[in-house]
Amino acid sequence: MSKPGIVSEYYFSDHYRVIVVEEGDSYIVSVDVYRSKWIFTDYTEKCVENTCLLLKELSPEPGDNRYVDLDSVSKIIIIGVKVDDN
Structure with missing residues (x-):
């Protein structure tokens, strides 16, 4: 079983959220915009x-x-x- 990535969540306002998943040398970034x-x-x-x-x-x-x-x-x-x- 692989080790889960590091997940960070950031809020820039009531309408913008960014989630960053760090896995080794790579990142997955999710940006919520409504x-x-x-x-x-x-x-x-x-x-x-x-x-x-x-x-x-x-x-x-x-x-x-x-x-x-x-x-x-x-x-x-x-x-x-x-x-x-x-």
Whole structure:
């Protein structure tokens, strides 16, 4: 059985939360941002009854100012939750 990673949780305001999981030399970072509209196209939708997860994977691009510029970032996944039509 492997040793579990170190989990840290940070709050930047009432609406922004960051969870960092450290496993050896790598990190998994989860950032919660709350908004009312889904702005992405070409995404995957997984539904159970009236609740759906919306999944959009982005590739970090060097020099792209929209993302944190880290050489070690391998994947960015945006996850949204849709309940009924909202």
